[in-house]
Amino acid sequence: MRTKLTNTLVVDDSKAILIVMEAILNELEMSETTTTCLSAVEALSKVKADINYFDAIFTDLNMPEMDGMELIRHLGEIGYCGAIVIISEMDPKIISLASDLAKQHNVHLIGNLAKPVQLNQVSTLLTKIVQLNSHTLVKERPITRAKLITALKRNEITPYYQPKINIHTNLIQSIEVLARIVSNKDERIILPSRFISLAEQCELINEVTFTLLEKACVDLQQIKKQLGNALKLSFNVSPRQLDDLDTPNKLLDIIKSHDVSPHNIVIEITEQHALSSYTQLETLNRLRIFGFGISLDDFGIGFTNINQLKQLPFTEVKIDRSFISHIETDMFSQVVVSSLINMTTHEELELVAEGVERPEELAYLKHYQTNLSIQGFLFSQPKSKAEFIPWAQNWIKTATKTKKN
Template identity: 70%
Template sequence: MSKIVPNILVVDDSRAILIVMEAMLNELGVSETIVTCLSAKEALERVKVDINYFDTIFTDLNMPDMDGMELIRHLGALHYQGAIVIISEMEHKVINLAANLAKQHNAHLIGNITKPIQLSQVSALLTKVAQFNCHTLIREPAISKEELISALENDEITPFYQPKVNVNNNKIESVEVLARIVSNKDGSVISPNRFISLAEQHDLINQISFSLFKKATSDFNNIKTQLGNDFKLAFNLSSIQLDDLNCPNKLLLILEENKLTPSNIIIEITEQHALSSLTQLETLNRLRMHGFGLSLDDFGVGFTNMNQLKSLPFTEIKIDRSLISNIDTDLFSQVVVSSLINITSGEHLDLVAEGVERLEELAYLKHYRRNLAIQGFLFSCPKPKNEFICWAKDWIKADKSPS
């Protein structure tokens, strides 16, 4: 059985802390390999041997010679893609600044553990790490290039739908369209983590995206008619696709064929890869100029810091589920999300919490008392068209029923 966080590195100048952490990680049984280092310099040398080996690094902040923040800066410079967790008591302002500095150094800081270390804290953080790693680790083997080409040729790229529900009024505000490969032979379903990276690698991602866009926009009016409800469709584009300056025109042509307008559509851009080139920024701006909604997806796992949100033309921010998981008890996530909510409120940006799976998380998010959309298995997993329509009809009917 594979471990949820295969290889872990723990860095602390206290031998006692290293012993405690190793014992707890072994008790939780989540890792195949646990390496400990008494200094940040030693840890950095270990990481340099194979930058992709460690999935997670736990590090103290206050260490001699090289402290934890300096280690995080070096990890960013090395393009380390794993999750980073700080082992230290942190004040609200320190958490916020550390999270922002990590982003500016292209590092993924996702939480902190306070001393004395508790097993429950470590367990909760490892759950967040596993959720973060779903962006960077392939849990199932990727299909072959030949299988992907065959799926495209056989028109097996299929839209699945997952709602975003307003936390205050229970209305379905938008529906995200997610790619699946559904076999024409036996109906088996292949999830996107097995083919999206492959598609990007072999320059097939546009074929997948535009096939999905055509099918879902063709279905849109029928879905709206059956539900009697007004909502938007959300589609994912990678930053790689923004390098195509003709991308907005291609999307507009498909919308025109289906008698839709850009105002019906939200384009979700993942935050996993930095938006940096002038071409990407121009394409982003042109999409917004044409009237598309723009959503920054998976905020919290990538490199966009909060100040950049004020300059980029996004209309929606989606908080990654690694920041939502256990937010009811996680101070790090509470501070980062509170800061994000303050900024988005001032900038009139819509906000979506991804990956809500527990009632406690939902109850905590309701305390923010602002329009916040919720997306996650607590409400609905991604479903094919007919199953989604059945779910949505039941949801709307229950919402209209007297309490």
């Protein structure tokens, strides 16, 4: 993952705030260049000049001529895809509404800085911005089309597994299937960031997806024998595959051939791309009619607002790691997650916090008295079946003992 931003824009009608922000960004060395503007009108013109130039925009709310919310709306209209942070002390209700409005404007509002601005606050938000950008930026050079075709021919598409764990019982609720290419020659592992986008571009995503699902269904039988029959598999489907009305039938045929019920499979759809076409919505509906669970993955990085969550046929929502990272000190993330917990509890949706990597994050999430599941490196990195089963058996034994005590 890239560890710093290339270009950052700070917008505030106070020269003092601009000087402080520029000094903090320089001290943190997480932004190569910082541009400052005393007005939102000037800032908007700079963004329009090159829509992809700025990785992040920090903006005040209360400014003359054009205020911060108006700037955010205009950024959405021109298709700005970077992160946006508000520099303002915000009431929780304002945070919640601003976050929802930002999604309706198709922009990524991911936090707020209270005045006077503190270095540690900026550092935390820059980390979140880098995480947000990791969804769209290329971390490593993609493999070639020829190499992907060879991997498919050699049957090297391999499922890896990562658990979702109940925050209160510590028991494994379900298991996410993650794609890897594992070389038959030297067992070298290629991560999905290097081949999933390529597979979409080359129209090979069905081959990758269906091969992975076939293998995961075979593994599920053994996993259930070792760990228990209540486990479900979560499985990622590309948003592009939702444009194919036959996708539900194809998925159903595969799992039925392995005697797996659709009730044991949760289809994860990333929120990075807006779900809007009638074809996509029909595909989602047919998946639910067939009995598949539907999870909205990476909630927070895309444009599905809470009202849409009530209307679409999701059974689970996964909070993106950028809202979990340092949540114990980030009021913006706390308000967004609290609103989501209230909504999912009322709508009887499962809720998963992804990317839990620090004990402080886990401790804060435990304060929510809800049936939350958690997923992240704090518990387990994705593992092959051979590694995952013994890890899970040991985890279950430990969790059971802890529960009895």
